[in-house]
Amino acid sequence: MTNTEQHLDLTPVEPPSSPSRSRRRSVLVLAVLAIAIVALLSQGLLHSLDYFKTVDEVLASRSAVGTTVIRLEGVVKAHTITRTSSGASFVLTGSGDHQVSVVAHGTPPQLFQGDIPVVVVGHFTSATSDVFDGTQILVKHTASYIAKHPSRVKAPNGTTR
Numbered sequence: 001m002t003n004t005e006q007h008l009d010l011t012p013v014e015p016p017s018s019p020s021r022s023r024r025r026s027v028l029v030l031a032v033l034a035i036a037i038v039a040l041l042s043q044g045l046l047h048s049l050d051y052f053k054t055v056d057e058v059l060a061s062r063s064a065v066g067t068t069v070i071r072l073e074g075v076v077k078a079h080t081i082t083r084t085s086s087g088a089s090f091v092l093t094g095s096g097d098h099q100v101s102v103v104a105h106g107t108p109p110q111l112f113q114g115d116i117p118v119v120v121v122g123h124f125t126s127a128t129s130d131v132f133d134g135t136q137i138l139v140k141h142t143a144s145y146i147a148k149h150p151s152r153v154k155a156p157n158g159t160t161r
Contacts, residue, residue: 052119055094059130066127071119072134074100078114088112092120092132104134111139 052071074092077099081090087104094100102120112118122134 055092055098055100056096058100059094059098062124063127065124067123067125069121069123071121071138072100072102072132073117073119075117076112076114081112081114087134088137090114092118100130100132102132102134104137106135106137108137109139112137 052073053065055072055074058065058070058072072092074094077091077093081088084103087106088108089101089103092100092102102122104120104122116139119138120132120134121136121138122132125131125133
């Protein structure tokens, strides 16, 4: 044996930390981040959706709705529109005899007329009232659409606007 061989230390050395352990940690961190991002996006999308309730649904659960702000959908009853100094009043109908009186504030859209479906944003004036206080009336098409396609926008009664 030579002098060089005697000075070599051949005892086993502990290997460096396993790359699989740090890789697992990285994957775990990325998975947690991905779950957090998906959760935030889904919550944002769910809260940004605005559903409407029909006249029938609201009247069936009138006490539960109370005076909370909702979007109420129905068909404007023909010959019930009255222009007021603050907007318009009219009757929304559902199926059968279901009706809600609406007092809307602000200028109604140009397409607003009888016998068309609309969505009105607002609330009932009291927990037991059938009078709906509207702040916005939403109609399907804009005035610029009508100008470009006057024969396409027809009310259920067949009239064009």
